[in-house]
Amino acid sequence: MKTTRIYMLLVTVFFLATAALYINCIPNYYHALIDRCITSGCGLSVPALGMEPGGMPVQQTALWLVLIDVSFTMLFYASAAIILWKGGREPMGLLGALALVAFGTTFPSLVMVGSEGTPLLKQWFMGVSTIAWSAVSLFCLLFPNGTFVPRWSRYAFVLIMLQNLINFFSGGSMWEHYGLPIVFQFVWFLSTVALLIYSQVHRFRNVSTPEQRQQTKWVVYGVSVTFIGFAIITLMFSPVVNDGSATMFIWLNAALHMTLAALPITLTLALLRRRLWDINPLVNRTIVYGALTLAIVLLYAASVLYLGKVLNNWNPLVVSFIVTALVAVAFAPIKEWLQRQVNRMLKGRHDDPYAVLLELGVQMAEPLAPEAMLEVIAGKVKEALRLPYVGVAIGVEGQETVIAEAGEGRGQHELQAFPVVHRGRALGTVYAASRSPGEAFSAEDNLFLEVLLRHAGPLVNNADMLQAMRKLAEDLQESREKLVLAREEERRQIRNNLHDDLAPRLAALALNAATARKFVERDPAAAIAMLDELRSTIRSTVGDIRTLVHDLRPPALDELGLVGAIRTRMDELSKPALLLAGEENAKPLRFELDVEGALPALRAAVEVAVYRIVTESMVNTVKHANATVCRVQLAVMERERLYVEIRDDGASNPQHPIWSGMSSGIGLMSMRERAAEIGGECGFERLETGGMRVWAQLPLNHTEASKDKGEKLA
Structure with missing residues (x-):
């Protein structure tokens, strides 16, 4: 600090010292x-001017200059x-203020001409130059965070400093002192300016934060306008263009x-950065009116040359009037055309969404998959x-997934979300990156996206349906694989039971x-004992066979029907429930069966x-x-479907998941x-009043089941 x-x-x-010496030079410059x-003439500072007869006197010309x-x-x-007052505590603020004072003092001819005859004063202003x-070069290479970006630019700055020092010791005219052609000076100037602009552009794209990027825009704009304007107007001082009159020189x-x-205006806005106005409209206007001025000048010059030759016998005043009228008529169409071209160069075709839709319709006419269309x-x-x-995302399995995108570096940009709505339902989201960090979309951009996304809704809907169909197809394939595995596992278990247990018993x-037959005559008592043991074994084997059959299909269904089998299972479960209630001194569990109307004949499956669903739920x-x-x-x-519901009034803990503690049987x-x-x-589902609810909807016939599967896939 x-x-x-x-x-x-x-x-x-x-x-203060430079300003005081500058003020002291003003009278000397005037005289x-x-x-x-x-x-x-005074060398390169002020050339000899041609005074027009009846024009401004010398004193007035000097005053204007x-x-x-x-x-x-x-x-x-x-x-x-202003920078010293508001931002003087920051290093870049001090460097910017130094550059503005030094450049603003020595760029005009005033100090160089006004200090002639005073060697010490002349040397002071040479040093200031x-x-x-x-300082201007160093500021452009360091702004806004005070580091050289790219790093090799520090070596380029050493060359710039070396050239400035040589120029200082050469009396401010290094190029003339060493007899170098003026083209060398011009190439050096353009190279230096290109380096300064490149440094800021490189920093803007790769290093700067959003706020620093906004600052960089102002600096690049100011430096570009300053040096490009300097190069263009300097060429107009050439005798080829300039007639050497005092009036032309003043202009x-x-x-x-x-x-x-x-330069000072943009640097001040960038350094203070308390309120960074959006520079994009200013850049837009600068390009438009710069190009418009050039176009009008060229049109005027071409018209004068052409009409001057065609209408050489006419009064020059009339020809001048015709040219002026032609330029006035062409002004508005040229401005509108240039504005449209600049808008498209900077922001694209946001002002013509229907032309984009027409082009898009031509591409959509080709046979493309929904993802390709997106x-x-x-x-x-x-x-x-x-x-x-730009990316398009839809929900897949409850998660938002990007299924189409254009451009790279999704995670490197600030994305803005635009929902895609079709028939009142949000189907997906379009994520669009800003043209530059911190830059918001304009009203024209939002209108363009609204029009385009409105027509993109059906395509996103098709892509969403296709994703759902693929997911259903995958689930169907997975279910089929599970069914095949379960069937083969069940077959293997039956084979093992038959081969390892039932077959040896038989x-x-x-x-x-x-053996018993042999003992019937020799030892009837032993034969009777063997037959008794054989009967016991047969009964046990029959029981095992019944168990095996029961696992394949509960026999109660064939004997009693679905309703009777459920009632029998309720009676069986009521006894252990009654015992448990007696041990815990609680109210016993009561089973109720409600069948609305007569059930039709049901398929075995x-x-x-x-x-299985009802009995497993009751056991749980x-x-x-x-x-x-x-x-x-x-x-x-309706639609020939059987509705099954099992509901209890248990006091299960709502913090536990539905799966918690339930039996591992069917599951x-x-x-x-x-x-x-x-x-x-x-x-x-867990009921708000306590207890659990298990429900199922099953098709009553095979045709309805096939139709339901088809609807799910569609």
Whole structure:
């Protein structure tokens, strides 16, 4: 902090000393203009001017030249004073103020002409000129964070400093001192300016933060306008273009200084950065009116040359009037055309969404997949608005997934979301990156996107449906694979049971029967004992066979039907439920069965699925629900579907998931799979009043099941 105050004090002292010496040179400059500069010339600073008869006198010409130079310098001084006052505690602020003071002092001819005859004063301003070009170059290479970007630019700055020092020791005319052609000076000037602009552009793209990018825009704009204007207007001082009159020199001098006045204004806005106005409209207007001015001048010159030859016998006043009228008529169409071209160059075709839609329609007429169509839309939006990145995202399995994009570096840009709505439903989102960080989309951009996305809604809907169909197809394939695996596993288990258990028992029975036959005559008592053991084994084997058959299909379904089998299972479960209630001194669990109307004949697969879902749910209620009522409801719904619901009033912990503590028999997943196998649905939910609800909707016939699967895939 202390070092910064010392630097601020040194810059302030330099500012005041230079300003005082500058003011002291004003009278000397005025008298030098009158005495010798206007009539005989003062070197490169002020050439000899041709005084027009009846034109401005020498004194008035000198006054105008003094006013132009002083106004230019005072603008630089005012900007430097504001920066020292508001931002003098920052290193870049001090460097910017130093550059403005030095450049604003030495660029006009005033100090160089006014200090002639005073060697010490002349050397002071030569040193100030060296500081000016060095400080401006260093500022452009360091702004806004005080580091050289790219790093090799520090070596380029060493060359710039070396050239400025050589120029200082050569008396301010290095090129003439060493006899170098003027083309060398011109190439050096363009190379230096290109380096300074490139440094800021490179920093803008790769290093700067959003706020720093906005600052950089102002600096690049000011430096570009300043030096490009300086190069163009300097060429107009050539005798080929300039007639050497005092009036022409005053106008060119005023235009040159006015062009360079962009530098202090833009640097002040960039350094203070308290309120960074959007520079894009200013750049737009500058390009438009610069190109418009050039076009009007060329049109006027071409018209004068052409009509002057064609109408050489006419009065020149009439020819001049015709040319002026032609330029006036062409002014508005040229301006409109240039404005449209510049808008498209900077922001794309946001002002003509229907032309973009027409081009898009031509591309959509080609046979493309929905994803390819969305990629075409993303590419068209990117191209039309000149954006770095555009992506289209839809929901896939509950997660937002980008399915089409144009451009690269999605994570490197600031994205703005635009929902895609079709028939009142949000189908997806278009993510568009700003043209530059921190830059918002204009009203024209939003209108363009609104029109385009309105027509893109059906395409996004098709892509969404295609993704859903693919997911359903994948689920169907997975279910089929599970069914095949389950079937083969069940077959293997039956084969193992038959081969490893039942077959040996039957073989043993045959062996025991043969042995008993031999003992019938020799030892009847032993034969009777063998037959008794054989009978016991046969009964056990029959029980095992019944168990095996029961696992394949509950026999109660064939004996009692679905309703009777469920009632029997309720009776079986009521006994352990009654015992548990007696041990815990609680109210016993009561089962209720509600069948609305007579059930139609059910397919075997439907009966098994309903029975398994109902019995597993009742077992879970007995074991885990701590309920007093378990109610089972069967009803036939519309479209020939059977509705099954199992509801209890248990006091289960709402913090635990539905799966928690439930039996590992068929299980919840198995219930869903049994329902899905026959084209139905199964779900589970925890009731707000306590307890659990298991529901299922199953098709009653095979045709309806096939139709339901088809609708899901569609």
